[in-house]
Amino acid sequence: MTDRRQHIGVIGAGAVGCYVGGRLAASAAADVTLVGRQWLADAVLEHGITLRELDHDDFIAAEDIRFVVDPQELSSCDVVLCCVKSGATADTAVQLASILRPGAIVVSLQNGLRNAEALRAHLPENHVVSAIVDFNVIMRDHAVFQRTTSGPLTIETKHEPKHQLWVDALRAAGLEVVEIDIIEPEQWTKLLVNLNNAINALAGVPTREMILSRQYRKVIAMLLDEGLDVLEGAGVRPAKFRGVPLRVMSFILKLPTPIVRRVIAAQLRMDPDARTSMAQDLERRRLTEVDFLNGEIVSLAEANSRDAPLNRRIVELVHEAERAGAGSPQIDAKTLLESIQ
DSSP: OOSSOOEEEEESOSHHHHHHHHHHHHHTSSEEEEEOOHHHHHHHHHHOEEEEOSSOEEEEOGGGSEEESOGGGGTTOSEEEEOSOGGGHHHHHHHHHTTSOTTOEEEEEOSSSSHHHHHHHHOTTSEEEEEEEOSOEEEETTTEEEEOBOOOEEEEOTTOOSSOHHHHHHHHTTOOEEEESOOHHHHHHHHHHTTHHHHHHHHTSOHHHHHTOHHHHHHHHHHHHHHHHHHHHTTOOOOOBTTBOHHHHHHHHTSOHHHHHHHHHHHOOBOTTOOOHHHHHHHTTOOOSGGGTHHHHHHHHHHTTOOOHHHHHHHHHHHHHHHHTSSOOOOOHHHHHHHHO
């Protein structure tokens, strides 16, 4: 890497990709190329990009942001942030293999556990970095990208020299970046925390409203407990979540709502309109990542001659909602609890 200005691309520029890429562009921390769908390119051309924070908005005019639909435009990038859905990772890697120059860095900013492996399998001449997006972004009309929770980008640096220029660019863009040697325990923790994504999608209510419902919390705690049992049986040790052991987090979820409200306020800033990416996928009639979240718990259980019936049932319910193509089924907490027991 030289000291010249970095060219950072984003493939699969949706909510997270446009938010991170938009932050880089707004700060002039790097030259940025966003690659996404035509309808979103049209929206950006018409409205520019608005980055909505928890306490303010930032606007980027259309002429100051490069949003294209052809991945070939990433050929000159030093770094590409991969933000496609997990189910599209392998196909995207094959595509990038014919586009990127040797030595270009690819950073997986995706949910799930195995995206970096899938990228590496098809990109032997590129360095692939695992990362976690520890905050939520929702996409609104007119190319508005709203960050709805606090949290950092966590990047694995096991094979990385310190002070990489692209990491410096992310920090210069105002993003909190945490560098760790081994990311797998953090990935498992993110996955376990994200087991609630499916509940949010099935409920069709804002995340905050879901968390403040004792019955929805009971469902989430049941999924989390089952997931922790499966990981323990497989000898997998997840990291703490913001300093809190996940068993303690499960205990907190079972407490009365006034106590939970205070704990959330102390641990996490959350916009009242926050919804999970899986809820947004159902709303947009797209396939979800449930197989890469709750489905991972089911697969790990089966690999160790165990069962994960609660998470398996949630996977089934989400797939039913996908097939119905009518958005969230808006299952109330009592009905959802009854449907998995």
